Amino acid sequence: MGIQDEIRATRDVVCRLHAELIRWELVVWTAGNVSQRVASEGPSADLFVIKPSGVRYDELTPESMVVCDLEGNLVEGDRSPSSDTAAHAYVYRHMPTVGGVVHTHSTYATAWAARGEEIPCVLTMMADEFGGPVPVGPFAVIGDDSIGRGIVETLRDSRSKAVLMANHGPFTIGKDGTAAVKAAAMVEEVARVVHISMQLGTPLPIADHLIDSLHDRYQNVYGQGSTS
Numbered sequence: 001m002g003i004q005d006e007i008r009a010t011r012d013v014v015c016r017l018h019a020e021l022i023r024w025e026l027v028v029w030t031a032g033n034v035s036q037r038v039a040s041e042g043p044s045a046d047l048f049v050i051k052p053s054g055v056r057y058d059e060l061t062p063e064s065m066v067v068c069d070l071e072g073n074l075v076e077g078d079r080s081p082s083s084d085t086a087a088h089a090y091v092y093r094h095m096p097t098v099g100g101v102v103h104t105h106s107t108y109a110t111a112w113a114a115r116g117e118e119i120p121c122v123l124t125m126m127a128d129e130f131g132g133p134v135p136v137g138p139f140a141v142i143g144d145d146s147i148g149r150g151i152v153e154t155l156r157d158s159r160s161k162a163v164l165m166a167n168h169g170p171f172t173i174g175k176d177g178t179a180a181v182k183a184a185a186m187v188e189e190v191a192r193v194v195h196i197s198m199q200l201g202t203p204l205p206i207a208d209h210l211i212d213s214l215h216d217r218y219q220n221v222y223g224q225g226s227t228s
Contacts, residue, residue: 003038007076010038010049011062017102017177022057024185026104030054033082036177037092037099038067046070048092052079072145083142090148091173095156100177102184105169108191112136113164119187119194122203126194127211128218129186131159139166147171159215162187 001009017034021027035050049065066077072089074081082088088101104110112119112134119134121127126134137154140146151171154163161183162172170187174180197203206214 006039007047007049007067008062010036011065011067014049014051014065014177015060015062017181018051018057018060020181021102021104021184024188026106026184026188027057028105030056032104033084033088033102034177034181035082035085035088035101036180047075048088050085050088051082052077053082055079084147086143086145087147087151087171090145091151094148094152095173097175098173100174100180102172102174102177102180103169104184104188106184106188106191108195109134109162109164109188110169111195112191113169114167116166118164119191120203121206121211122194122197123190124206124214125186126190127206127214128222129183130161130190131215132211134160134162134164134170134187134190137163137165137171140168142168 014034014036021032033051035048037045038047038049039045046069047067049067052064052066066079066081067075068081068085068089069075070089070093072086084103091098091101116136118136121133135154135158137150140150147165150165151163161174162170164170172180172183172187174183194203
């Protein structure tokens with residue numbers, strides 16, 4: 001497959017994934033964005049596709065998606081890239097195994113971010129998906145790579161696929177855009193459930209060794225790729 005074919009396929013994927021943000025009620029109006037690397041190998045590995053800035057979700061098409069290099073520069077497209085492009089580009093430059101990045105302002109996860117408080121690992125689904133608590137990243141301004149630096153600093157040595165950027169909202173990463181969107185949906189769900197649990201009393205912690213075991217099973221055994 002040539003580079004233009006890869007770009008075209010990635011634009012299709014990224015456009016469809018933005019519809020998933022609406023489906024799971026993770027965004028409002030034009031807020032939020034999904035990006036995905038064009039390919040994992042070859043010259044197109046230095047490109048990614050992201051949503052254009054300020055465009056309503058019902059107006060998005062594969063052709064309206066924009067292509068940027070890993071410095072955040074526009075390579076293809078006739079609209080300005082998302083205001084979070086510099087953050088996405090920084091993550092791709094410094095975390096080469098990441099193939100997808102998502103940002104939302106989903107209600108419960110953003111509420112935790114507003115408090116600057118990590119979500120404690122008190123649910124097996126958290127151990128499965130995030131391998132522990134969902135951490136908080138530093139406050140960072142929008143428009144340059146400050147947010148990207150905060151994401152990388154927080155997640156580089158963490159098993160979590162999500163970070164709650166203080167006073168801003170969740171960013172998630174994954175092997176591709178689909179995995180990052182899944183993490184965005186999951187972090188909102190656990191943020192909601194843990195919040196409700198805390199209204200009822202004190203949630204029960206899960207021991208570290210059990211978190212490790214649950215995470216290993218989910219990442220390496222669970223699902224159709226397993227031989228079990």
